Amino acid sequence: MRFILLVWFLILDVVQSQSVVKTLPGFSGELPFKLETGYIGVGQSNGVQLFYYFVESERSPRDDPLMIWLTGGPGCSGLAALLYEIGPLRFDYAKSSAGNKPTLALNPYSWTKVANIIFLDQFAGAGFSYSTTQEGYYNGDYKSIAEIYEFLRKWFRDVHPEFLPNPLYISGGSYTGLTIPVIIQHILDDNRAGQQPQLNLKGYVLGNPLADVTSDLNLRITFAHGHALISDQLYESLKKNCKGKYVNADPANVACALDLQVYDWCVGKLFDENILEPHCRSSESHKPNTFQWARNNLGDGLEPINERTATQLPAEPWCREHNYILSHIWANAKIVQEALYVREGKKTGWMKCNISSTYAYEIMNVMDYHQNFTRTGLQALIYSGDHDSVVPYVATEAWIERLNISLNSEWEPWFADGQVAGYTMQYTHNSFVLTYATIKGAGHAAPEYKPQQSQAMLKRWFAYYPLLRADQHSPS
Secondary structure, eight states: HHHHHHHHHHHHHHEEEEEEEETTTTTTTTTTTTEEEEEEEESGOOOOOEEEEEEOOOOOOOSOOOOEEEEEEBBOHHHHHHHHHHSSEEEHHHHTTTTTTOEEEEOOOGGGGEEEEEEEEESSSTTTOOOSSGGOOOHHHHHHHHHHHHHHHHHIIIGGGGGTTTTTEEEEEGGGTTTHHHHHHHHHHHHHHHHHHHOOEEEEEOOOOOOOOBHHHHHHHHHHHHHTTOHHHHHHHHHHHHHOOOTOOTTTTTTHHHHHHHHHHHHTTSSOOOSSOOOOOOGGGGGTTTTSOOOOGGSSOOHHHHHHHHTTTTTSOHHOOOOOOHHHHHSSSSHHHTTTTTOSSOOOOOOBBOOOTBBBBOBBBBBHHHHHHHHHHOOOEEEETTTOSSSSSHHHHHHHTTTTEEEEOOOOOOETTTEEEEEEEEEEEEEEEEEEEEETTTTTSSHHHHHHHHHHHHHHHHHTTTTTTTTTOOOO
């Protein structure tokens, strides 16, 4: 009997394991917030082991909302969002320079100031998630969706049932705009069917998300014209010769092809994720044609950077990619992986984004899902960094308009620290409310570029406070 129990506990440990992380290399002293890491097994025989980071709210964990954050890619690690976007830690670039070891500092604009957040390495091969079988590494949209949903249900049921009453928000950016709506629909359907546990889904948060691939990418032309990246003459010629269809344009249409070549020449040296910053990719051959539909042209699939390739990057001019070197050095250190309780021998190396050539890109349009959500009582926050040319704000505005729901408040500025932080509109349909906001000067992952403004936006939205008037009446 004791042998049977021992075998059972060993099996359970493989299926899931959780550990509280109190200290991390590069950070002085104990962490002033609660960080838990762990694995949850999903799929056939729990063969896929998904790794996660869970940070409790620094305000009131039992009362504050719970978010699961899904990083784009597909194939980007949740640790990237934790360290560069919305988590409680960030790299101290001044102290980490000149050959020093990566140093961590607290992020005063973390979203964990107002929410509990699960950061997930979404499928086997991403971050520290792995598979016990080779088949587990063959991923795609629907397989990833099924695994994330199974993970979420098991996390609530087996690990943290005490968080079931908390308002739940499914959140992410970029490519996850195509997968999150399907996850939300699964939750809605299973809740209606009485499936246990009942998840307290209240809404979703999407940043610079894809929703309709063809339309979203076509509107890069409109974005470029609006930001004076192409001339009026080229813009009119493109519309005339390509008839508004730029994605995978007909190669036999010579006039359109020539116009697209001029367009690529005009924008080819820009940093797609934020057109205000320098473009410093080490190899131009990795940048695909702007309008040949390639999922790794979303800005998340950066060429892997590690200690070997870091020496190949020039010190000047500064590039945002240089910031990512630190995460590759830090996360691949054995002492760090031990501190995070990464399973020994289960991961050969960490990459910020691991774009697999075997990934099945199966979803191109999720407009029907968004239309369905307008008949629910969900709350939605959709935001766009207004200098992102990967999934430009004009594309997001276009698909929101296509939902054909009532405009409750017109386009108006919203403020942070006495300055215009962006512009916002609000839409309603019965009890469904969608808040749309731009973040001025931000790029593809807006909180990375404008952390203070992004935190202010989320804090006010969670408080059901109008973004535009919070400059005069800031919530506590």
